[in-house]
Amino acid sequence: xxxxxxxxxxxxxxxxxxxxxxxxxxxxxxxxxxxxxxxxxxxxxxxxxxxxxxxxxxxxxxxxxxxxxxxxxxxxxxxxxxxxxxxxxxxxxxxxxxxxxxxxxxxxxxxxxxxxxxxxxxxxxxxxxxxxxxxxxxxxxx
Ligand code: ZN
Numbered sequence: 001x002x003x004x005x006x007x008x009x010x011x012x013x014x015x016x017x018x019x020x021x022x023x024x025x026x027x028x029x030x031x032x033x034x035x036x037x038x039x040x041x042x043x044x045x046x047x048x049x050x051x052x053x054x055x056x057x058x059x060x061x062x063x064x065x066x067x068x069x070x071x072x073x074x075x076x077x078x079x080x081x082x083x084x085x086x087x088x089x090x091x092x093x094x095x096x097x098x099x100x101x102x103x104x105x106x107x108x109x110x111x112x113x114x115x116x117x118x119x120x121x122x123x124x125x126x127x128x129x130x131x132x133x134x135x136x137x138x139x140x141x142x
Contacts, residue, residue: 001033001036002033002036002037002040003033003034003037003051003052004051004052005037005041005050005051005090005091006049006050006051006052006091007091007092007093008091008092008140008142010091012049012052012054013049013050013091013135013138013140014138014139014140015049015054015138016136016137016138017047017048017049017054017055017056017057017135017136017137017138018054018055018056019055019056019073020055020056020057020072020073020110022114023072023110023112023113023114027057027072027112028112030048030051030053030057031057031059031070031112033051034046034048034051034057034058034059034070035059035068035070037051038059038061038068039061041090043061043090044060044061044124044128045058045059045060045061045128045129045131045132046058046059046090046132047132047133047135047136048136049135049136049138050090050091050135056072056073056074056136057070057071057072057073057136058070058071058074058129058132058133058135058136059071059132060125060128060129060132061128063123063124063125069111069119070111070112071107071109071110071111071129071132071133072109072110072111072112072114073109073110074107074108074109074129074132074133074136075107075108075109076102076105076106076107076129076130076133077106077107077108077118078104078105078106079102079104079105079106080102080103080104080105081102081103081104082100082101082102082103083100083101083102083103083126083127084098084099084100084101085098085099085101085127086098086099087099087127087131087141088141089131089140089141091135091140092140092141092142095141095142097141097142099131099141101126101127101130101131102126102130103122103123103126104120104121104122104126105120105121105126105129105130106118106119106120106121107119107121107129107133
């Protein structure tokens with residue numbers, strides 16, 4: 001199901017999202033809907049607050065033809081390098097902001113089955129992950 005996207009200044013977008021306590025069927029269904037919504041909107045990532053759910057969950061589009069990634073309670077555990085570039089956001093239409101990001105990040109999270117995962121991301125995936133995790137902390141690009 002395609003979900004409506006919250007647009008700034010909706011207060012859920014600037015609130016701190018809360019941890020997911022259990023990756024249950026409702027979370028799995030939300031992940032499926034968020035992936036469908038991200039693709040319908042041609043986004044590279046989507047965070048739960050953007051669809052009105054203040055929980056620590058985001059999805060990232062695959063970069064090399066792999067399945068999209070769901071990150072539950074993600075934490076960036078290492079950052080290296082520096083990348084400066086333009087970013088847009090589905091919740092902040094018609095704005096392109098220049099952001100400075102780490103070029104490589106290590107992310108620990110739970111996957112869509114509730115299993116602990118550790119990902120090393122670089123390039124666009126690393127940028128998108130940082131952008132989406134910012135959403136979970138109420139941080140927008142503008
Ligand atoms: Zn965004």
